[in-house]
Amino acid sequence: MAQLMDQIVHVRFDGRSEELRLSGLNLLPGASDEQIKRAVAVHFDLPQRHLDDHVVVRTSQAIIVRPEAVYG
DSSP states (O other), X not given: OHHHHTOEEEEEETTXXXXXXXXXXXXXXXXXXXXXXXXXXXXXXXXXXXXXTEEEEEOSXXXXXXXXXXOO
């Protein structure tokens, strides 16, 4: 379980790229997308709405919080 708690959260916003630990955000592995975005906003002292256009993508190696891709 401790291994899951230390899952990497890769965050991209405003041209920045940061790697955080899920446990450092005080989140459990089953945290919802909204909980993750709220914790990231608090961590970076941002208004939560700053991440409204971001998506949360879960892979086997990390959780990625990034701007939604726009095609076309």
